[in-house]
Amino acid sequence: MARHHSPKREGPRRSRDDHNARRSSHGGGTGGGKHHLTSLQAHFVAATGEFCGTFMFLWFAFAGQIMITTQASDNSTLNGGPSSQTNIMLALVYGFSLLVNVWAFYRISGGLFNPAVTFGMVIAGTLPPMRGLFLFPAQLLAGMSAGGLVRVMIPGDISSCNTTLSPGVSSAQGVFIEMFMTAELVFVVLMLAAEKSKDTFLAPVGIGLSLFVAMMGGVYFTGGSLNPTRSFGPAVASAAFPKSHWIYWVGPMLGALLAAGYYRFVKWYNYEEANPGQDSAAGDREWV
Numbered sequence: 001m002a003r004h005h006s007p008k009r010e011g012p013r014r015s016r017d018d019h020n021a022r023r024s025s026h027g028g029g030t031g032g033g034k035h036h037l038t039s040l041q042a043h044f045v046a047a048t049g050e051f052c053g054t055f056m057f058l059w060f061a062f063a064g065q066i067m068i069t070t071q072a073s074d075n076s077t078l079n080g081g082p083s084s085q086t087n088i089m090l091a092l093v094y095g096f097s098l099l100v101n102v103w104a105f106y107r108i109s110g111g112l113f114n115p116a117v118t119f120g121m122v123i124a125g126t127l128p129p130m131r132g133l134f135l136f137p138a139q140l141l142a143g144m145s146a147g148g149l150v151r152v153m154i155p156g157d158i159s160s161c162n163t164t165l166s167p168g169v170s171s172a173q174g175v176f177i178e179m180f181m182t183a184e185l186v187f188v189v190l191m192l193a194a195e196k197s198k199d200t201f202l203a204p205v206g207i208g209l210s211l212f213v214a215m216m217g218g219v220y221f222t223g224g225s226l227n228p229t230r231s232f233g234p235a236v237a238s239a240a241f242p243k244s245h246w247i248y249w250v251g252p253m254l255g256a257l258l259a260a261g262y263y264r265f266v267k268w269y270n271y272e273e274a275n276p277g278q279d280s281a282a283g284d285r286e287w288v
Contacts, residue, residue, distance in 0.1 A: 039130075043130060043131055043134040044134070045108065046108060046109040046110070046131060046134060046135065047109070047134040047135060047137075047138040048108075048109075048138070049105050049108030049109035050105070050108075050109040050110075050112065050113065050134075050135045050138040050139060050142070051138040051139075051141060051142045052105065052142070053101050053102070053104065053105030053108070053109060053111055053113055053142075054113040054114075054138070054139045054142035054143060054146075054229060055142040055143075055145055055146050056097075056101045056104075056105075057097050057098055057101040057102075057113050058097075058113075058142065058143055058146035058147070058229070058230060058233055059146040059149060059150060060093075060097045060101075061093055061094045061097045061098075061230075062146060062147060062150040062154075062158065062161045062233070062234060063150055063153075063154050064090075064093035064094075064097070065090055065093060065094075065160065065161050066150065066154050066156035066157070066158070066160060066161065067154075067156075068086060068089045068090060068093065069086065069156075069160045070156050070160075084220075087215075087216070087219045087220050088216060090215065090219050090224070091211075091212050091213075091215035091216045091219055091224065092212060094211055094212070094215055094224070094230075095208050095209060095211045095212025095213075095215065096208060096212070098113065098207060098208045098211050099204055099205060099207065099208020099209070100204075100208070101113065102203075102204040102207050102208065103204035103205075106193070106203070106204060109135065110127070110135075110193070111193075111204065111207075112135060112139070112189075113139060113142075113227070113229070114139065114185075114226070114227040114228075114229060114230075114252075115136050115139055115140070115227070115228045115229055115252075115253075116182050116185075116186065116226070116227060116228060116252035116253055116255065116256040117185065117186055117189055117227075117256065118132050118135050118136055118139070119132070119253055119256045119257075120186040120189070120190070120255075120256030120257070120259050120260045121186075121189070121190065121194060121260070123256065123257060123260035123261075124190055124194065124259075124260040124263045124264060125264070126190065126194035126195075127194075139229045140228075140229055140232060142229070142233075143229035143230065143232050143233030143236075144232070144233050144236045144237065145233075146233050147161070147233035147234045147235075147236060147237030147238075148236070148237045150234075150237070151237045151238070157238075158234050158237045158238045159234065159238035159240055161233075161234035161238075162223070162231070162234050162235055162238060162240065162242055163222060163223030163224070163225040163230070163231045163242070163248050164222075164223055164242045164244060165221070165222055165223075165244050165247070166220055166221050166222070169221050169222065171244060171247060173221070174221070174222050174244060174247045174251065175247050175250055175251045175254070176251070177218050177221055177222050177251070178218070178222055178225060178226065178247060178248060178250075178251025178252055178255065179251045179252070179254040179255040179258065180255060180258075181214040181215075181217075181218045181222075181224070181226050181255065182214075182226045182227075182251065182252040182254075182255025182256060182259075183255035183256070183258040183259040184210055184213070184214050184255075184259075185207070185210050185211055185214060185226050185255075185259075186255060186256045186259035186260065187259040187262065187263065188206050188207055188210040189203075189207055190259060190260070190263045191263070192206045192207065193207065197278075197279045198279050199279075211226065214226060222247070222248075222251075223248075225248040225251075225252065226252055226255075227248075227252060228248055228249045228252055228253075230248075231245060231248035231249075232248075
């Protein structure tokens, strides 16, 4: 005999199923639904990611710098500055710390970790100004937190992480050195990360290497900041602002303007048409 289901029993079951479906669509069930963020919530989440990423980048970099300068205290040049080996090691520490943490956090906040990069992307039109207003204070707070925790956790002098001009380098030279180094970094970020292509997934590698390359040439002359937060954090932690501290704000911001200006120039003139086929599969096969 065929069984007939009672409508009285099916009604409550459908009601429960509809309720569970509504919960899942709002992220409250187990059906895999996601909670959709408002604009304000998205900015807040991105700011937390930027704080954590900037903190991790600078904490490991500051700790590494203290270790390098402590271990290499007897390995200096004739003029009393750090040796070339020490400078290359510092460039490696900062470059690879940036590479790893950008790769980890770029899905959350973009992995900028730098007010100059944030400023450059806003000027270039690739980052909404409101997002920049959320990321900027998060980056500064992270720099101060990293410097403060390294000071109390790592044996050594956090003031050794301050960026200062080497003997013989004038303030004007320092500004322009920092400007061109930062322009390199910001333009790499714009072309590899903000400008989407088949190589975008490798952008963190290029960004980390760009910092490494810039610091190899500039760390001896200016300390190789390229980042106001990188200079601001240890200065606050050590309660000692070098008299040339302003250079590490002016230089990087000018570099960001330079990079953003050229980025807008090539975008305006459709740079893809100047060297076509660079990201096409057909272009790849032509060289095989």
